[in-house]
Amino acid sequence: MIRLIGCTLTTLRMYIRRKGWDITDIHCSVNMLQEVEPFKTSIFRTVSFGQPVTDDQRERLLWVAKNCPVAKLLQGEIVIDTHLSGDTSVPAGTGNYPPSDAESIQTTENYSSQL
Numbered sequence: 369m370i371r372l373i374g375c376t377l378t379t380l381r382m383y384i385r386r387k388g389w390d391i392t393d394i395h396c397s398v399n400m401l402q403e404v405e406p407f408k409t410s411i412f413r414t415v416s417f418g419q420p421v422t423d424d425q426r427e428r429l430l431w432v433a434k435n436c437p438v439a440k441l442l443q444g445e446i447v448i449d450t451h452l453s454g455d456t457s458v459p460a461g462t463g464n465y466p467p468s469d470a471e472s473i474q475t476t477e478n479y480s481s482q483l
Contacts, residue, residue, distance in 0.1 A: 369398045369411070375438035376415065383432045389425060393418025396433075411442065 373396045384391045394417055401410045415433050433439070451463030 369400060372411070372413065372436075372438045372442065373398055375436045376413065376433050379436035380415070380429060380432055383429070389421075391417055391419050391421060391425075413439075 376396045377394055380394055384394075394415065396413065396415050398414075399412045401412070402408070403410075413433070415429070417429075421429065449461055451461065452465040453463030455464075
């Protein structure tokens with residue numbers, strides 16, 4: 369969540385600087401909740417400013433925060449495909465384990481259902 373906070377603050381500071389607004393004090397807090405059934409992760413983020421901001425600024429700053437690169441990444445569906453490899457030079461998403469035969473796929477699915 370530290371990356372989300374850092375990205376939010378950096379993106380807001382860049383936007384504020386470009387607009388020439390006199391907003392120097394920005395706070396961002398994040399909390400996360402994970403539910404088991406159905407499995408769901410919720411991220412709660414609050415941004416506040418040490419100086420007064422207009423309604424127009426507030427609306428635009430909320431849009432900028434919601435669209436920082438890390439927030440956009442976290443809002444989409446995320447699939448993590450993990451492989452193991454004994455070779456450190458192989459590119460991400462490749463490797464020699466697990467083998468992609470039907471038995472290995474079934475074993476992985478059985479293991480997943482036990483979690």
